[in-house]
Amino acid sequence: MIEMVKIAGVREENPTVKTFTLDKQIDARPGQFCMLWIPGLDEKPFGFAKLNGNIEIMVRSVGSYTREMMSLDEGDLIGFRGPYGDGQFKLKGKHICVVSGGVGIAPLLPLVDEALADGRGVSVIHGAKTKQELIPLEKRLGDDVSLTLTTDDGSCGMEGTACDALRELLDGGVDQICACGPEPMMKSVLDVALDAKIYCQLTLERYLKCGIGVCGHCSIDESALMVCRDGPVFEAKQLVKSEFGRYKRDKSGAIIDL
Amino acid sequence: MKLTTKLAKIKLDNPTILASGVLGVTAAALNRASKSGAGAVTTKSIGPQRREGHDNPVVVELDCGLLNAVGLSCPGPEESLRELTKAVKSIDKPVIASFYGKSILEFGHMAEFISKAKPDFIEANISCPNVGEFGLPFGCSAKTAGKITKAVKNSTDIPLIVKLTPNVVDIRAIAIEVEKNGADVICAINTVGPGMKIDVTSGYPILSNKTGGLSGECIKPIAVRCVYEISESVDIPVIGVGGVSSGIDAVEMLMAGAAAVGVGTAVWHHGVDVFQKITGELMDFMSENNYSSLDEIIGRSHG
Numbered sequence: 150m151i152e153m154v155k156i157a158g159v160r161e162e163n164p165t166v167k168t169f170t171l172d173k174q175i176d177a178r179p180g181q182f183c184m185l186w187i188p189g190l191d192e193k194p195f196g197f198a199k200l201n202g203n204i205e206i207m208v209r210s211v212g213s214y215t216r217e218m219m220s221l222d223e224g225d226l227i228g229f230r231g232p233y234g235d236g237q238f239k240l241k242g243k244h245i246c247v248v249s250g251g252v253g254i255a256p257l258l259p260l261v262d263e264a265l266a267d268g269r270g271v272s273v274i275h276g277a278k279t280k281q282e283l284i285p286l287e288k289r290l291g292d293d294v295s296l297t298l299t300t301d302d303g304s305c306g307m308e309g310t311a312c313d314a315l316r317e318l319l320d321g322g323v324d325q326i327c328a329c330g331p332e333p334m335m336k337s338v339l340d341v342a343l344d345a346k347i348y349c350q351l352t353l354e355r356y357l358k359c360g361i362g363v364c365g366h367c368s369i370d371e372s373a374l375m376v377c378r379d380g381p382v383f384e385a386k387q388l389v390k391s392e393f394g395r396y397k398r399d400k401s402g403a404i405i406d407l
Numbered sequence: 408m409k410l411t412t413k414l415a416k417i418k419l420d421n422p423t424i425l426a427s428g429v430l431g432v433t434a435a436a437l438n439r440a441s442k443s444g445a446g447a448v449t450t451k452s453i454g455p456q457r458r459e460g461h462d463n464p465v466v467v468e469l470d471c472g473l474l475n476a477v478g479l480s481c482p483g484p485e486e487s488l489r490e491l492t493k494a495v496k497s498i499d500k501p502v503i504a505s506f507y508g509k510s511i512l513e514f515g516h517m518a519e520f521i522s523k524a525k526p527d528f529i530e531a532n533i534s535c536p537n538v539g540e541f542g543l544p545f546g547c548s549a550k551t552a553g554k555i556t557k558a559v560k561n562s563t564d565i566p567l568i569v570k571l572t573p574n575v576v577d578i579r580a581i582a583i584e585v586e587k588n589g590a591d592v593i594c595a596i597n598t599v600g601p602g603m604k605i606d607v608t609s610g611y612p613i614l615s616n617k618t619g620g621l622s623g624e625c626i627k628p629i630a631v632r633c634v635y636e637i638s639e640s641v642d643i644p645v646i647g648v649g650g651v652s653s654g655i656d657a658v659e660m661l662m663a664g665a666a667a668v669g670v671g672t673a674v675w676h677h678g679v680d681v682f683q684k685i686t687g688e689l690m691d692f693m694s695e696n697n698y699s700s701l702d703e704i705i706g707r708s709h710g
Contacts, residue, residue: 150468153608184464188611192463226608230468359466363675364477365430365451373430373439378678400459402432402451403482 151186153226157203162284166209166252167219169227173204177232179259180352180382184360186228187217194357196256196329196381197232207255207284233360236380241348242325244270246318248311248338250330251277254284256352256381257329265293272297272318276311276330280304312337319345326350332407336394339385349385353393356400366402369393408693409700410686412446412666414644415566415591417501417527419446419667422657422689422701423682426648426671427452427505427530427570428477430679434494437502444682446667447501450491452532454507455517457483461537462615467604472623472650473672474602476537476616479507484520491524501527503568509541511551515558522563529565531555534572534597536620546572546581546597553584560589568646570594571633573626574601578633579640586641594646594669595633599626623672624650631663638664638706652677654688661701662708 158170177200185206186192191214199205210219221227238260245264247257254275264271273290276299277283283298283305290296297314298306307314312334315326319341326349328338335351342349355367355376362378369376370392374383396406410421425431425440425448437448460480467474481487495502504526508514518529533546533555545551552569559567569585571578573596582593598620604613612618630649638645647665651657652673660668673681698704 151464151606151613153606186464186613188606188609190462191615228464228606228609228613358460358463358477358480359475361466361468361675362678363429363466363473363672364475365432365436366480368430368433368436368439370433371435371438373433373435375436398432398482401457401480401482403457403486 151228151230154229156221156223156225156227158223159221162207163281165282166207166284168198168205168207169221170203170205171227171229173229174202175200175204175232178237179263180236180238180256181232181234182256182381183229183231183233187214188228190214190217192228194360194377196352198255198258200259201262207252209252230360233377234381235378236382238327238350238382240264240267240269242269242323244272244322245325245327246315246323247271247273248315248326248328248330249273249275250311250334251282252284253330254286257327258289260327261290261294271295272323274299274311274314274318276300276314276334278302310334310337312341315341319347323347332394339388339394342385343389350382351385351388352381353383354381355397366398408690410690412701414528414646414666417566419501421446421686422661422667423685424503424646424667424669425449426669427532429671429674434490434497437494438498440679440682441498441500443679444686445500445670447503447527448498449503449530450494450505452479452481452505452507452535453484453487453491453517453521454479454481455484455509455513457481464613464615467613467619469604471625472621473675474604474614474619474621475598476614476619478616479535479538488521488524491521491526495524495526503528503530505530505532505570507532507535511554511558514555515562518559519562522565526565528568528592529559529563530568530570530594531559532570532597534570536572536574536598536601537616537618544572547575549580549584552581553588556585556588556590566591568592568594570597572597573599573629573633579636582637582641586643590643592644592646593637593641594648595637596626596630596649598622599629622649624652626650627656631659634660634665635663635708639709651685652681654685654692657685657689658692658704661704662706664706664709666705
């Protein structure tokens with residue numbers, strides 16, 4: 150059931166990304182998500198950028214809904230339901246490599262927190278098109294995490310994609326990969342992980358309607374796993390020979406190529 | 408012990424049917440429901456135009472069920488037909504193609520169109536309560552329901568299921584008219600209401616459509632009463648839908664006169680495995696009470 154939750158704080162990450170702290174604490178696993186409702190406008194799914202204490206939600210301005218969200222301030226209310234998703238990140242390896250594109254870093258942050266608390270090694274690769282689109286992570290991640298930045302245009306960090314950086318890191322003892330970002334990037338990560346035979350989990354984004362595994366709109370071909378219910382985090386083997394990296398469905402249910 | 412049942416000469420391994428509007432957007436999802444134990448599967452309703460459906464929120468979770476207004480989203484007839492054809496070819500259980508039109512004539516055209524995929528049944532959805540621009544559901548008038556049934560029967564040879572709305576004064580009159588005009592099976596009920604849920608903090612109705620159809624546990628007594636009344640009034644078989652989530656619920660629906668039971672909202676709490684759960688519990692009930700076939704249960708409450 151939706152409840153209205155107060156926004157306890159807003160932080161600007163870069164010109165198009167803000168992090169909202171909600172006056173809400175929940176028992177959820179890294180990778181799970183919630184549906185956030187702006188009354189009279191729309192409701193969209195978001196992963197959790199922080200699960201210890203008040204939850205945090207990271208939002209990039211991409212359309213009318215997120216533009217409206219950018220105008221929300223401390224003290225404003227937003228509708229919340231969740232957490233949802235049986236497909237969650239789990240710690241398997243001793244040295245986890247987190248691969249993120251842009252705001253894709255958000256649902257990976259609680260996983261990093263959990264891995265560090267459990268004494269595991271963590272490398273974070275964070276990529277974006279340009280320096281301006283990177284999320285400032287140094288302070289958030291602290292000294293125990295090895296951070297590699299990449300930009301497509303070379304304006305900050307290594308020139309190339311997050312997946313290029315992953316290939317270079319693989320010899321360093323990485324035994325688990327967790328990724329979130331644009332689907333073509335994640336498809337490359339999946340291929341690298343399969344090739345290197347490293348356990349890999351990825352989060353999938355699809356148009357969600359009900360969010361609770363009933364309407365079937367986010368079902369992926371051919372397994373019919375539902376992103377909202379069976380995901381949003383999947384193991385690499387669940388996505389091999391699927392629609393992943395090839396197509397998705399729009400709001401009407403029509404197939405659109407990626 | 409026999410769990411088989413029959414609808415218009417077509418045999419079902421077990422009486423559970425995936426109801427329309429749940430999971431059935433893709434062939435793969437229908438296939439998953441079938442492999443998870445459904446005796447037959449129904450597609451989401453296919454319409455004459457591409458429709459995005461309503462904006463979110465399209466669903467409200469209640470203590471006793473769900474309120475939904477997805478709004479008949481549909482990728483368009485051509486793409487739906489491709490997905491339906493794929494479903495018919497890949498699924499080894501009966502596939503029911505649900506469809507709708509905006510006029511009596513269009514129901515006929517749509518029936519002819521989806522029949523190209525050769526589904527085992529077509530199901531005329533004359534009862535969706537959630538699309539204001541379509542006006543009052545056709546299933547609210549016995550006369551219109553009869554005309555649609557006739558238009559569809561004149562357009563196809565595939566067995567026809569007509570899905571009725573409970574939101575009428577006398578569902579018996581509608582069932583009789585539908586049977587008289589050639590329906591092979593009646594499916595009852597579609598969602599109840601419509602209802603509304605208001606968030607009292609913001610003051611907004613939660614659904615973007617403001618109102619939505621009620622489903623799940625809370626509507627079961629209404630569904631059971633409707634199935635009872637319909638099966639008393641007609642000779643064609645009835646698929647009982649509304650709040651079935653256990654074997655005992657299924658027994659109740661069968662005793663009311665249903666030959667099979669639709670399952671929808673129960674997927675929310677129990678997942679796709681709900682079909683196996685229901686058939687397992689149904690078998691337990693049958694062995695504990697010395698029933699050897701569903702025929703001994705179906706319609707028992709009518710004395």
